[in-house]
Every structure is written in structure tokens, then in C-alpha cells.
Amino acid sequence: MCGPADFGALQTSITRLIALWAAGIASYAVCKAVSLYRERRLKRRNNEKRATGGVLPGLAVQGSGERSNS
Amino acid sequence: MLQYSLATSMGSHNIRLNLVNRKEAALCAALGGGGALIFLFAFPKGAISTLMHEVLHLPGPGAGIALVFGPFLGLVVLASSVLSRTNGGPLIAAFIFGVAYALVVRLFGVPTNPKGAFGSVLFVAALALFGLTVEAITALGSALKQPWRCLLTGVLANVVLLVFYWLAIFPRTVGWVKWKDVPLLLGACLVGGLVSGYVAWTLSKALSRAFAHEQKE
Numbered sequence: 001m002c003g004p005a006d007f008g009a010l011q012t013s014i015t016r017l018i019a020l021w022a023a024g025i026a027s028y029a030v031c032k033a034v035s036l037y038r039e040r041r042l043k044r045r046n047n048e049k050r051a052t053g054g055v056l057p058g059l060a061v062q063g064s065g066e067r068s069n070s
Numbered sequence: 071m072l073q074y075s076l077a078t079s080m081g082s083h084n085i086r087l088n089l090v091n092r093k094e095a096a097l098c099a100a101l102g103g104g105g106a107l108i109f110l111f112a113f114p115k116g117a118i119s120t121l122m123h124e125v126l127h128l129p130g131p132g133a134g135i136a137l138v139f140g141p142f143l144g145l146v147v148l149a150s151s152v153l154s155r156t157n158g159g160p161l162i163a164a165f166i167f168g169v170a171y172a173l174v175v176r177l178f179g180v181p182t183n184p185k186g187a188f189g190s191v192l193f194v195a196a197l198a199l200f201g202l203t204v205e206a207i208t209a210l211g212s213a214l215k216q217p218w219r220c221l222l223t224g225v226l227a228n229v230v231l232l233v234f235y236w237l238a239i240f241p242r243t244v245g246w247v248k249w250k251d252v253p254l255l256l257g258a259c260l261v262g263g264l265v266s267g268y269v270a271w272t273l274s275k276a277l278s279r280a281f282a283h284e285q286k287e
Contacts, residue, residue, distance in 0.1 A: 005124040006116030013117035020112060028276075 090158040098150040098159040102166030105146035110174055113138065115181040128258065129251035131185060131240045132232050136259035139186070140228040141266035143167065143197065147204050147227070148220055148270035153277060157205060164201030168194035187239050196234050203227045217271050224267025225260055232259045 090098065118134040126133070143164065150163035175182055175189035182188040207223045214222065232255070236247050247255070 005120045007120060007124075009114045009116040010120045010125070013113050013121075016112045016114075020108065 088156045090154055090156045090162065094154040094156055094159055095162055098154055098163040099166045101146055101150045101153075102163035103170040105142070105163070106167045106170035106174065109139075109142055110171065110180055115183055119183060119185070129248070129254060131244050132236055132247055132251075132255045133258060134186070135235050136228065136232050136255055137262045140200075140231045140259065141224070141262040143200060143231070144204075144224045144227055144263060144266035145270050145273075147201060148223060148267060149274050149277070151204060151208055151223070152216070152220070152270065152274035157209060160204040160208065161198070161201035164197045164204070165194070168197035185240070185243050186235075187243055192239050192242075196231060196239065199234055200227050200231045203230045217268075220271035220274075221264055221267040224265075224270065225263035228259050228263035228266065229256070232256070 118138050119130075122128045122133040122137065123130055128137075146167060147160045147163050151160040153159075172189035172194060174180060187193050204223050204227050207226055208219065211219045211222055240247065
């Protein structure tokens with residue numbers, strides 16, 4: 001009913017499953033590393049933008065204060 | 071974007087169907103085709119039968135369907151369902167799985183176990199039925215939370231596939247299943263379906279998070 005046992009095929013199957021598992025984990029690790037790198041780059045850009053954009057409002061506040069004092 | 075919305079009223083419940091657009095259909099087809107290739111690569115002829123009957127000493131026929139083929143197919147189809155979040159995706163994934171499997175087996179002469187009738191018309195019909203079951207449970211079980219829905223879908227779709235094999239395929243290839251083996255094989259089928267549903271939900275959660283992150287960027 002079951003056909004002849006083929007332990008060679010089973011061994012091949014286990015080897016291939018391990019290879020697929022390893023490939024999956026490796027590709028997941030690469031994707032994760034790339035996404036982390038992108039996230040950091042995005043954060044750095046946002047910080048830089050905030051740093052450059054934050055100077056003008058500061059000056060404006062200072063300017064308005066001076067005006068009110070005079 | 072070709073997205074259709076159908077609202078069907080069934081008594082007091084409203085079932086909302088969001089049919090797949092082209093991009094989602096392509097994603098589901100790619101998942102189905104890729105799944106078929108991976109299955110053909112990972113399980114050469116005789117591997118599943120040897121594992122089930124010689125190593126685990128499970129009765130047959132149906133142990134391989136309940137513990138290996140059904141859960142693997144469930145993983146592919148549920149992943150397509152969770153990732154596309156639309157109706158029609160699981161059916162496309164299951165159908166393309168069957169067609170890709172049959173095409174590769176016919177074109178490249180890959181040897182398969184004749185017991186499972188892999189690559190035949192009945193095989194493609196079994197996969198289409200599997201996809202339809204996933205569709206039905208996904209649509210009807212929309213009140214359930216996603217993890218529970220995945221578990222329920224995995225179990226019921228696996229049971230439907232096994233029963234179809236018992237009734238339509240195995241009688242033509244190896245013979246009818248014995249009544250005394252049915253409870254054990256059904257138990258294995260339930261366990262396989264549960265594991266498949268859980269793994270599909272976990273994987274899809276990680277993948278959808280990654281997709282959402284990329285879209286945000």
C-alpha cells in the first residue's frame with residue numbers, strides 16, 4: 001500500500017529542508033539589516049532637517065521678543 | 071485600481087467582499103507558484119511516504135496529506151490571504167499552486183508518488199476546493215480575531231483536503247481508508263492544520279510589518 005521505503009529520498013528531503021530553512025533565515029537577516037539601515041538613515045536625515053529648520057523659528061521668537069521689549 | 075466591493079446580506083450578518091486587484095492577484099499567484107516549486111524541491115518522490123509509514127509508523131492513506139502536504143499548502147494559501155487581505159487571493163494562490171505543480175511535473179518529468187495523483191486534474195480540483203474553503207472561512211469568520219481565524223482556517227481547510235483525498239483520489243490510486251485509522255489520521259490532520267495556521271499567522275505578521283515599514287518609507 002505504501003510502496004517501497006526510500007530512505008535516500010528522505011535524507012535528500014531533510015537536507016533540502018535544512019538548506020531552505022538556512023536560506024530563509026539568511027534572507028530574513030539581510031532584509032532586517034537593510035530595513036534597520038534605512039530606518040537609521042531616515043532618522044539621521046530627520047534630525048538634520050530639524051537642526052537646520054530649528055534655527056529660523058528660534059530667531060523669529062527672539063526677534064518678536066525684542067520688538068515687544070522696545 | 072480595480073477594486074470591487076460587494077455587500078451581501080445573510081440574515082443579520084453582513085459579509086463584505088473586497089476582491090483582489092491586479093497587484094494582489096500577482097502576489098498571490100507568485101506565492102502559489104513559488105510554493106509549488108519549493109514543495110517539489112523539498113519533497114522528492116518517496117520522502118513523505120517513508121517518513122510517515124516507515125519512520126513515524128502512521129497508517130495510511132492520508133497521513134502525508136494530513137501532516138505534510140495539507141499544512142504546507144495551508145501555509146502558502148493562508149499567507150496569501152493575510153498578505154493580500156482580500157477575497158479571491160487564496161483561491162488564486164491554491165489554483166496556481168496546482169497548475170504550477172502539474173506543469174513542472176509534466177514538462178520536466180519530475181517523478182512523484184502515484185498514490186497522491188499529484189499533477190492530475192483531480193489534484194488541481196482538490197487544491198481549488200482547498201482555496202474555496204479558505205475563502206469561505208475567511209469571509210464567514212470575519213468576526214473572529216486574525217490569529218483565531220488563521221487557526222480555524224488551517225484546521226478546516228486541512229480536514230476538507232484530507233476528506234476529498236479519501237473520497238475522490240485515494241479510492242482510484244490505493245484504495246479506501248480503513249475506518250479504524252480514521253480517528254488517528256483526523257487527529258493528525260487537526261494538529262497539522264493548527265500548526266500550519268499558527269505558523270502562517272506568525273510569518274504573515276512579520277512580513278506585513280516589513281511591507282508596512284517599506285510603504286511608510
